[in-house]
Amino acid sequence: MVNRSFFDESKEQSLVKADIVAKYFWAWAKIMLRNAKNIAYIDLFSGPGRYKDGSKSTPLLILERAIADSEMRERLITFFNDVDADNSQSLQETISLLPNIKTLQHKPLISNREVGEEIVKQFEEMKFIPSLFFIDPWGYKGLSLRLIGSVIFNWGCDCIFFFNYNRINMGLNNQAVQQHINALFGEKRADELREILIDKTPDEREFLTVEAICQALIEIGGKYSLPFRFRNAEKKRTSHHLIFVSKNVVGYSIMKEIMAKESSDIKQGIASFEYNIAPPKYPLLYALSRPLDELGDLLLDEFAGQTIKMIDIFNRHHVGKPYIQKNYKDVLLKLEHQGKIITEPAKRRKNTFGDKVKVTFPLKQ
CATH class of the missing domain: 3.40.50.150 (Vaccinia Virus protein VP39)
Incomplete structure (x- = not known):
């Protein structure tokens, strides 16, 4: 047995x-x-x-x-x-x-x-x-x-x-x-x-x-x-x-x-x-244990100088990390409010960040 x-x-x-x-x-x-x-x-x-x-x-x-x-x-x-x-x-x-x-x-x-x-x-x-x-x-x-x-x-x-x-x-x-x-x-x-x-x-x-x-x-x-x-x-x-x-x-x-x-x-x-x-x-x-505070800096560094859709950011970045799609949208909203990224369309329903929203990241300083 x-x-x-x-x-x-x-x-x-x-x-x-x-x-x-x-x-x-x-x-x-x-x-x-x-x-x-x-x-x-x-x-x-x-x-x-x-x-x-x-x-x-x-x-x-x-x-x-x-x-x-x-x-x-x-x-x-x-x-x-x-x-x-x-x-x-x-x-x-x-x-x-x-x-x-x-x-x-x-x-x-x-x-x-x-x-x-x-x-x-x-x-x-x-x-x-x-x-x-x-x-x-x-x-x-x-x-x-x-x-x-x-x-x-x-x-x-x-x-x-x-x-x-x-x-x-x-x-x-x-x-x-x-x-x-x-x-x-x-x-x-x-x-x-x-x-x-x-x-x-x-x-x-x-x-x-x-x-x-x-x-x-x-x-x-x-x-x-x-x-x-x-x-x-x-x-x-x-x-x-x-x-x-x-x-x-x-x-x-x-x-x-x-x-x-x-x-x-x-x-x-x-x-x-x-x-x-x-x-x-x-x-x-x-x-798999990195906190959310790090995600914004990671994205600004990895996608510097690029214009890319939110869903493509997620697909290219999340493997091997603990972040789910909601985390990316929350952080991108925060970066947008801080003026660190440019989005298109910029006018959307409040506190939303759709899959097809385009994000332009600044060049590295």
């Missing part, structure tokens, strides 16, 4: 995690359906469907959204897997009780295979339709760079995975699980990480570890990644992260908006993504 004890109760962070995945699925699906005949949702560690307190986990949230939408009912394919046969059986029974489940054109597929080398090889040989993959192992066994790379390789395929920082941190120097850690980071990067973590503080260990996995994702084609941090109940220690990875900036932008709204800490309108402020030597995490 696989230890899936976190299904015994639905803690607030579990609900937030499920909510992030379900919200992204909906936004992603609506875009994909414009360009594909069918789409898929694939959950490789699906669990029993409900927490012990009766709350719905991700599979039920996804299926309920599909049932409620006429287009999704016809075009969504779902696949749920859990190596624990009891979990798979429970999920099957729970799904069968969903109201109007039989209105789905494609019956949910459920299996109880182990996620490992065999399934990775199979995925590497497949050509997927646009698919959203959710990989949520209890620990880290089965989660590997090759698996993530195989699922994001095809067009329209994004991945959200559970990064169990506590267990990974404990397992990095454990010879018994070395092969699993090496599979997750890549052997060379894992060895480098083990070396540089010696004598590091707990915060430094976390920053270095999450930075390492995000850099590894870039190397396998996951150019756009976003980590979202979950702390323990006392908010003193990290329990795990939910990491989004995509090859497409559109998906990245959508997920950033969703994660920003789910952040419990927001300063100056900037979402924390649940991160403590990372020092500059961790470039990806540091970029």
Whole structure:
């Protein structure tokens, strides 16, 4: 039996995690359906469907959204897997009780295979339709760079995975699980990480570890990644992260908006993504922790001497930074009021800054 004890109760962070995945699925699906005949949702560690307190986990949230939408009912394919046969059986029974489940054109597929080398090889040989993959192992066994790379390789395929920082941190120097850690980071990067973590503080260990996995994702084609941090109940220690990875900036932008709204800490309108402020030597995490005060100066510097639409400013600048579209509009309004930029049209509804407003930045002094 696989230890899936976190299904015994639905803690607030579990609900937030499920909510992030379900919200992204909906936004992603609506875009994909414009360009594909069918789409898929694939959950490789699906669990029993409900927490012990009766709350719905991700599979039920996804299926309920599909049932409620006429287009999704016809075009969504779902696949749920859990190596624990009891979990798979429970999920099957729970799904069968969903109201109007039989209105789905494609019956949910459920299996109880182990996620490992065999399934990775199979995925590497497949050509997927646009698919959203959710990989949520209890620990880290089965989660590997090759698996993530195989699922994001095809067009329209994004991945959200559970990064169990506590267990990974404990397992990095454990010879018994070395092969699993090496599979997750890549052997060379894992060895480098083990070396540089010696004598590091707990915060430094976390920053270095999450930075390492995000850099590894870039190397396998996951150019756009976003980590979202979950702390323990006392908010003193990290329990795990939910990491989004995509090859497409559109998906990245959508997920950033969703994660920003789910952040419990927001300063100056900037979402924390649940991160403590990372020092500059961790470039990806540091970029995700920059305050709003810096954004105006960043824009004046990067776009000096250019005339450019607001939406193009956002698209060119926001990747790897915590800012969402509203932050850019707020800062551009402030720069306009300060006379630091020229806008066209200058006369608009009060306190608005549309996507097509042209901005002329002054030359550098």
